[in-house]
Amino acid sequence: MTTTQDIDVIVLGAGPAGENVADRVARAGLSVAIVEAERAGGECSYWACMPSKALLRPVEVRAAAGRMPGVGTALLDTDAVLARRDDFTEHFDDSSQADWIGSTGALLVRGRGRLAGDRRVEVDHADGTTTALAATRAVVVATGSAPTLPPVDGIEDVGAWTNREATSAPRVPGSMIVLGGGAVGCELATAWQRLGSSVTLVQHGERLLPTMEPSAGERVLASLRDDGADVRLGTSLRAVRRDGSTVHADLDDGTTVDADEFVVAAGRRPGTSGLGLDTVGLSDGDVLAVDDTTLVTAVEGGWLHAVGDCTDRAKLTHMGKYQARACADVIVARSKGETDGLDRPYAKTTTTAERTAVTQVVFTDPQVASVGLTEAAARDAGLPVDVVSYDIGSTAGGALQADGYSGLATIVVDRERRVIVGATLVGQDVTDMLHAATVMVVGEVTLERLWHAVPSFPTMSEVWLRLLETYGL
Numbered sequence: 001m002t003t004t005q006d007i008d009v010i011v012l013g014a015g016p017a018g019e020n021v022a023d024r025v026a027r028a029g030l031s032v033a034i035v036e037a038e039r040a041g042g043e044c045s046y047w048a049c050m051p052s053k054a055l056l057r058p059v060e061v062r063a064a065a066g067r068m069p070g071v072g073t074a075l076l077d078t079d080a081v082l083a084r085r086d087d088f089t090e091h092f093d094d095s096s097q098a099d100w101i102g103s104t105g106a107l108l109v110r111g112r113g114r115l116a117g118d119r120r121v122e123v124d125h126a127d128g129t130t131t132a133l134a135a136t137r138a139v140v141v142a143t144g145s146a147p148t149l150p151p152v153d154g155i156e157d158v159g160a161w162t163n164r165e166a167t168s169a170p171r172v173p174g175s176m177i178v179l180g181g182g183a184v185g186c187e188l189a190t191a192w193q194r195l196g197s198s199v200t201l202v203q204h205g206e207r208l209l210p211t212m213e214p215s216a217g218e219r220v221l222a223s224l225r226d227d228g229a230d231v232r233l234g235t236s237l238r239a240v241r242r243d244g245s246t247v248h249a250d251l252d253d254g255t256t257v258d259a260d261e262f263v264v265a266a267g268r269r270p271g272t273s274g275l276g277l278d279t280v281g282l283s284d285g286d287v288l289a290v291d292d293t294t295l296v297t298a299v300e301g302g303w304l305h306a307v308g309d310c311t312d313r314a315k316l317t318h319m320g321k322y323q324a325r326a327c328a329d330v331i332v333a334r335s336k337g338e339t340d341g342l343d344r345p346y347a348k349t350t351t352t353a354e355r356t357a358v359t360q361v362v363f364t365d366p367q368v369a370s371v372g373l374t375e376a377a378a379r380d381a382g383l384p385v386d387v388v389s390y391d392i393g394s395t396a397g398g399a400l401q402a403d404g405y406s407g408l409a410t411i412v413v414d415r416e417r418r419v420i421v422g423a424t425l426v427g428q429d430v431t432d433m434l435h436a437a438t439v440m441v442v443g444e445v446t447l448e449r450l451w452h453a454v455p456s457f458p459t460m461s462e463v464w465l466r467l468l469e470t471y472g473l
């Protein structure tokens, strides 16, 4: 075993969250080692955000062309789509990410890391050797998440695809069953159905995208069915088996669905197995619950932080990176002896927006973009809220964007404070409208002041004015 001492900060996992901690801490002048077991860049770069969006964008463009008289439905060359997807994942070569980490001043250590007691980490390398590291200031766990396989008879034996196989497939399968109707299931079903596969999506709840406003799931459901996908809501999988090239899925509605591939998109668990959590008083596989300054609450001493998917907070790249920035700033502030106000809401050293303004875009067609609380979440939190919706297609911008534009904007208004606490946009090309809503929520801008934020004509942003008018301004 080799030993390296005197590293200020050790980061476990070089996904988007871990990389951002390392970058920011290194730029502040602290020494950092970042340990990566697979590829620098993490799940997001190779098997999640990037490849899935590279599969979705071409079919989105094609659908938009179909809604524009005089343009028509564009050609679909699936080989070109898959080749462009492979360019986005750098053909699984992480050298540019590794070079970038090096350029920040952080030391990239290749191997599988685990905690080995207070402030200590051991890294097991592919050649069988182990390196022991000790952190003088902090250890940050950023090990991401892993797909959950529901306890269904036969599921372990059918060669189930997870997000990894489903985003990196070298050809379009003839047919597939997608288990789960969250963001992963809805995006993959949209992409593969439109690329030519026959998709059956099985969701055990009564709605798609169940954590979002109901309008989102309803419209995505209608679109998937319009595309020809077979979507089964309120349906559970009883058993699954493979017979040669065919998978047979027995559903609790009494039917059996046959397909070439079986994709599991039924949620994710924290990537904390085999991480030595027992050496710091936790149990293998635990969620690393953190406070607003990213400190792991169950471990004393103020040295163990966690960011990204492993914390089981919003499992989104941009939110993980937001946590990473706060985490780095807390560590740097403490290294300078600063202690006051580090946990003050909206201080740079906190992740306040995790509670007030989580943003998410689901790249289905229609797209779904949301920030903050849904109506249901706001009512559960006891807030006095009113809800207003407006058809984006009724704005001049919406009508110009596409023939028969169909889209809905919904705001959740705290009627006592006169501020927006949540917004959801559903429709074609709404993704970049989200940030305006995010500023409204984070800035707690009153409706009376928003009245003076005049949207340009003829843009879809006029929906913000229409929402205020509908609310009575």
Ligand SMILES: Cc1cc2nc3c(=O)[nH]c(=O)nc-3n(C[C@H](O)[C@H](O)[C@H](O)COP(=O)(O)OP(=O)(O)OC[C@H]3O[C@@H](n4cnc5c(N)ncnc54)[C@H](O)[C@@H]3O)c2cc1C
Pocket (backbone or CB within 6 Å): 012, 013, 014, 015, 016, 017, 018, 035, 036, 037, 038, 039, 040, 041, 042, 043, 044, 045, 047, 048, 049, 050, 052, 053, 111, 112, 113, 114, 142, 143, 144, 145, 163, 167, 184, 271, 275, 307, 308, 309, 310, 314, 315, 316, 317, 318, 319, 320
């Ligand atoms: C199909 C799919 C599509 C998605 N699309 C989006 C999207 O469009 N937008 C969005 O915001 N989010 C999206 N997400 C979610 C997003 O991928 C995650 O939230 C994000 O990757 C989490 O980043 P992370 O750094 O916490 O973890 P990860 O990206 O999982 O990175 C963790 C890293 O830690 C490494 N690691 C794990 N254990 C160890 C260990 N013991 N030692 C050393 N290294 C270790 C892993 O190899 C990995 O590189 C998507 C997810 C999926 C599955």
Ligand SMILES: NC(=O)c1ccc[n+]([C@@H]2O[C@H](COP(=O)([O-])OP(=O)(O)OC[C@H]3O[C@@H](n4cnc5c(N)ncnc54)[C@H](O)[C@@H]3O)[C@@H](O)[C@H]2O)c1
Pocket (backbone or CB within 6 Å): 150, 179, 180, 181, 182, 183, 184, 185, 187, 202, 203, 204, 205, 209, 210, 235, 236, 237, 265, 266, 267, 268, 314, 315, 316, 360, 361, 362, 363
């Ligand atoms: N564009 C994006 O922002 C994006 C895209 C993909 C994933 N993600 C994130 O990645 C994370 C994981 O996504 P996910 O969709 O895997 O998880 P999820 O937990 O969001 O959704 C899983 C879905 O599967 C259903 N389900 C669970 N077990 C089932 C079963 N046995 N049978 C049928 N249905 C079942 C659940 O009801 C749920 O709707 C999420 O936090 C998501 O936000 C984000």
